[in-house]
Amino acid sequence: MRRRQLYAGISALLASGVIFVFPFVFILITAAKTRQDAAALTFSLPHEWQLWQNFIEVVQTRNYMLLLAYFNSTLITVVAVTLLVLFGAMVGYLLQRRPSHWNTVIYGAVLAGLMIPPAVVPTIWVLQSLGLFKTISGMILIQVAYGLSFTVLLFRSFIATIPRDLDEAAIIDGAKPLQIFFRVVLPLLKPVTVTVIVTQSIAIFNDFTNPLYYLPGRDNVTVQLTLYNFQGQFQTQFNLLFMNILLVTIPPLIVFVFFNRQIVAGMTAGAVKG
Amino acid sequence: MTRKSPYPYWFVLPAAVVFTVLFLAPTIASLWFSLTRWDLFSTQFIGLENYRQFFREPFLIQGLINTVIYAILTSGTKTVLGLLLAVLLTSGIWAQGLLRTVIFFPVLVSTIGVGITFSVLMHPTRGIINVALSAVGIHGPGWLTDPSLALYSIVFVDLWKGIGLATVIYIAGLASISPDYYEAARIDGATGRQMFFRVTVPLAKPATVTVVTLSLIGGLRSFDLIWAMTRGGPGFSSDVLASVIYKQYQAGFYGLSTAGNVILFLLIGLIVLPMTAWFNRKEVDL
Amino acid sequence: MTSVVLEDVRKSFGSLDVIKGVDLTIDAGEFCVFVGPSGCGKSTLLRIISGLEQSTSGRLLIGDRDVTHAEPSQRGIAMVFQSYALYPHLTVAENIGFGLSLARRPKAEIAEKVKQTADILQLSHLLDRKPKALSGGQRQRVAIGRAIIRNPQVFLFDEPLSNLDASLRSQMRLELTELHAKLGATMIYVTHDQVEAMTMADKIVVLNGGKIEQVGSPMTLYNKPATPFVAGFIGSPKMNLFDGELAAKEGCRTYGIRPEHILLSETEGKWRGSVRHIERLGADTIVFLEVPQLPAIIVRTDGDRPISPGQTLFATPLQGKEQRFG
Numbered sequence: 001m002r003r004r005q006l007y008a009g010i011s012a013l014l015a016s017g018v019i020f021v022f023p024f025v026f027i028l029i030t031a032a033k034t035r036q037d038a039a040a041l042t043f044s045l046p047h048e049w050q051l052w053q054n055f056i057e058v059v060q061t062r063n064y065m066l067l068l069a070y071f072n073s074t075l076i077t078v079v080a081v082t083l084l085v086l087f088g089a090m091v092g093y094l095l096q097r098r099p100s101h102w103n104t105v106i107y108g109a110v111l112a113g114l115m116i117p118p119a120v121v122p123t124i125w126v127l128q129s130l131g132l133f134k135t136i137s138g139m140i141l142i143q144v145a146y147g148l149s150f151t152v153l154l155f156r157s158f159i160a161t162i163p164r165d166l167d168e169a170a171i172i173d174g175a176k177p178l179q180i181f182f183r184v185v186l187p188l189l190k191p192v193t194v195t196v197i198v199t200q201s202i203a204i205f206n207d208f209t210n211p212l213y214y215l216p217g218r219d220n221v222t223v224q225l226t227l228y229n230f231q232g233q234f235q236t237q238f239n240l241l242f243m244n245i246l247l248v249t250i251p252p253l254i255v256f257v258f259f260n261r262q263i264v265a266g267m268t269a270g271a272v273k274g
Numbered sequence: 275m276t277r278k279s280p281y282p283y284w285f286v287l288p289a290a291v292v293f294t295v296l297f298l299a300p301t302i303a304s305l306w307f308s309l310t311r312w313d314l315f316s317t318q319f320i321g322l323e324n325y326r327q328f329f330r331e332p333f334l335i336q337g338l339i340n341t342v343i344y345a346i347l348t349s350g351t352k353t354v355l356g357l358l359l360a361v362l363l364t365s366g367i368w369a370q371g372l373l374r375t376v377i378f379f380p381v382l383v384s385t386i387g388v389g390i391t392f393s394v395l396m397h398p399t400r401g402i403i404n405v406a407l408s409a410v411g412i413h414g415p416g417w418l419t420d421p422s423l424a425l426y427s428i429v430f431v432d433l434w435k436g437i438g439l440a441t442v443i444y445i446a447g448l449a450s451i452s453p454d455y456y457e458a459a460r461i462d463g464a465t466g467r468q469m470f471f472r473v474t475v476p477l478a479k480p481a482t483v484t485v486v487t488l489s490l491i492g493g494l495r496s497f498d499l500i501w502a503m504t505r506g507g508p509g510f511s512s513d514v515l516a517s518v519i520y521k522q523y524q525a526g527f528y529g530l531s532t533a534g535n536v537i538l539f540l541l542i543g544l545i546v547l548p549m550t551a552w553f554n555r556k557e558v559d560l
Numbered sequence: 561m562t563s564v565v566l567e568d569v570r571k572s573f574g575s576l577d578v579i580k581g582v583d584l585t586i587d588a589g590e591f592c593v594f595v596g597p598s599g600c601g602k603s604t605l606l607r608i609i610s611g612l613e614q615s616t617s618g619r620l621l622i623g624d625r626d627v628t629h630a631e632p633s634q635r636g637i638a639m640v641f642q643s644y645a646l647y648p649h650l651t652v653a654e655n656i657g658f659g660l661s662l663a664r665r666p667k668a669e670i671a672e673k674v675k676q677t678a679d680i681l682q683l684s685h686l687l688d689r690k691p692k693a694l695s696g697g698q699r700q701r702v703a704i705g706r707a708i709i710r711n712p713q714v715f716l717f718d719e720p721l722s723n724l725d726a727s728l729r730s731q732m733r734l735e736l737t738e739l740h741a742k743l744g745a746t747m748i749y750v751t752h753d754q755v756e757a758m759t760m761a762d763k764i765v766v767l768n769g770g771k772i773e774q775v776g777s778p779m780t781l782y783n784k785p786a787t788p789f790v791a792g793f794i795g796s797p798k799m800n801l802f803d804g805e806l807a808a809k810e811g812c813r814t815y816g817i818r819p820e821h822i823l824l825s826e827t828e829g830k831w832r833g834s835v836r837h838i839e840r841l842g843a844d845t846i847v848f849l850e851v852p853q854l855p856a857i858i859v860r861t862d863g864d865r866p867i868s869p870g871q872t873l874f875a876t877p878l879q880g881k882e883q884r885f886g
Contacts, residue, residue, distance in 0.1 A: 005365070005366055005367045005368055006367075006368045008362075008365075008367040008368070009367040009368025009369045009370065009373075010368065010369075012362065012367060012369075012373055013368075013369050013372070013373060016373055016376045016377060017376075019434070020376050020377055020379070020380060020434070021376060023388075023391055023392070023395065024379075026391070026395070026402070027387075027391055040400075041394060041397065041400045041401065041402065042402070042405075043402055083288075083292075086288070087288045087289035087292070088289065090285040090286065090288065090289065091285065091286050091289045091290075093281070093285065094281055094283070094285045094286055097281045098279060098281040098283075102283070102286075106286065109293065109298070112297075112298070112301075113293065113297060114491075115491060115542055115543070115546060116301055116539050116542070117494075117495050117516075117535060117538050117539055117542065118297060118300065118301070118535075119300045119301050119303065119304030119307075119532060119535045119536075119539075120519065120520075120523065120531070120535065121304075121307065121312075121523055121528045121531050121532045121535070122299075122300035122301075122303040122304045122307055122532060123296060123297075123300040125300070125303070125307075126295065126296065126299060126300050126303075127296075130295075141292055141296055142296055144292050145292050145293050145295075145296040145297045146297065148289055148292070148293050152289070163643065163645070165641050165643050165645035166645050166647060167280060168612050168639075168641070168645065169639070169641060169645035169646075169647075169706070170647075170658070170662075171280055171612065171631075171632050171633065172610065172611075172612075172632045172633060172637070172638065172639050172659075173633065173658050173659035173662055173706070173710075174633030174659050174662050174663060175633075175662050177280050177281065177282050177285075179662055180280055181285075183662075184647060187649045188648065188649055202382055206382075206383075206384045206385065208384075208385060208386050208497075208498045208501075208502075209497050209498055209516075212520075213520075213523075223384075224384055224386050227384065227386050227387060227390070228386050228502065231390065238394065241390065242391075245384070245387040245390060245391060248384045248386075248387050249383050249384060249387055252382040252383060252384075253379075253382075255382075256379065256382050260375070263382070264378070264442055264446075267381075267439060267442065267443065268442060268443050268445075268446035268447075277614060277629065277631065
């Protein structure tokens, strides 16, 4: 490695340390401080480490609301992502295997989904008439609707790499359409399925706007809503506020550690094709 | 007699139902509702009055202007800075893998969490940023409390969070540029700067289009950060269309709120569609 | 043992006529080869028989059943694809047993039948492997195994040897012929390689532009080609074919004589020419003889015959081996 590259690397690391790493360190150490310590808002190590106590206190706040929030967020994420994989793969499959005039319609819808911002108040009106407003099921279906465009695109382009021969061999073996899809094609979609699961899970887990509109009230809170709501609660308790932030940051961190490659792959899809 | 295809049309049905009912239908309905005075009790047709209000009331106009400023600033910076960072992080400097990870991680973190954290850091008197500045004798401004500064402080945080995604997209795009082009340019005697502008920039076009489009649409629709950091304040100096839509909804002015949605939709269409067409016309012959 | 009958089968894709009326009978237990240049419709015809494509008109009978509109899995056929089309995510055993598992047969039954099939093809030691861990020849045998286990009345092969290298190809030709002898099933085999056709077929069907040019045994097609196309297609090097003046002199529209049916002499013969080019193959020598007023004549002669470029030679066609068309 040339000298210049080493120096450039070191200075870049220092700069990025200050800019990008420092806020996270601040979160961590503030989350470990006592209430008085935290109030000073300084970048210093805690006088006593209260990481565990703060954790317990945040979890217990408002009757263990955070636990309920985690449960809800997880439920919404898991079910929505499962439906997205299923529905998205089916559409991508049809688009790729059966070119027809309908394809332009479907692509148009996909494009609309990517560009058009959801009309929130009319959506609430629709949810209300379906009895789904303020319900977890309603929230799940919303996440599916909003995530379909991106998912369909990802699946469609990947299915192009599965040779049609396999479908035909299965037909001769006596497979019916659903069997071809579930037993031959879907198993071979594993890489893109993982990418979809990872990227959509993070997006849905971190979503604040949609639960804000479609899940108001305290019965069906999500993790992001809880964090937002607790701002008032923890106005003078920065240690607890930042513990909450820390807790909300950990799940995506874990996913990132294990699935870095898939996340990047999912988010750069389309960057090279153009 | 034609046999049934092994790829039945009904495969699109589940997705189509959910998408139509919960996305397409409300979008189409919004066109109607934006022309009404709509509240908890009634719906009353009032024509374009909601739209006129948007261009009459100062707090609504401000939201419109802020939205465009916000989008252009974030998108423009992400496009330029993202490419430069990508070039840096593919040039073989020491620890470049670690650096990529470090700048990408904020992309995955909760926006509310980021917003709260930076609000605290940007506190005019007790926030670390101003405390550090005063240690060197600079009196730091009210980043989020000064009306003329609030929006731009949020832009900074948006960039902090989002630059990693732009960079990563560019890195993927750069990886697809064959080294042959650079070698040919080197043989032709091109300087580093010339290679950047004559080889890298044109051939990174697909990535550029992606970054610009994604960041523009994201910037125009931005809500979470603004809501977490200032709620559109002080006053309405940092309001954007998305926060206006929410505030009008909270106040019960559903028609006005929906009109805001339609305006946002038109804004995105008017900016993104011509831009995409322009990009696609400028073909790079390879 | 089942026969296959095609009655005036036609196939069009939009306005493009690909199969223009094919009548054909394949006898029970026959090894029938469809051969022809690219685009002649041989693969399409095979796919129509398999049911993967529907004919635009015409009838198809397998055994005594009219299967024109039947589903592929209901026709009593099995197919081996050019790419083998093995399911990458399944083991060899699961690949072979896939059809039975779709039909929800009991596990014990599937395992037993898979074992029997694997034994016939010497795949028993590979049952737990995935396709990507197999060689080309092994994959081919798995594809054949998947076909055999269906106990079909008719086997369909779509250019199964094209993806193999030359030495493997000749070995697999032998194995397929032996398989045919062992099973005694009707087999329809598509290829563009006339060597495969000649060596494996009981009956060859030569297709050109969507129509049958000729049907017959390999030696019939070799000795008595019905058209210049068939004459030029079967046999390597290609038969010498002449139109125009020479043909008129011989009393036909096209005159043909195979390179191996021409005698060379330094002293006398029917045509006199000079050697333009020599290809020595070891066992044979191919001579390109330039004859005035004719395109070059290609002659095959002994490997060790001394010939030099530019040499004057006389060529004489063997009596009774000349072909006259039209």
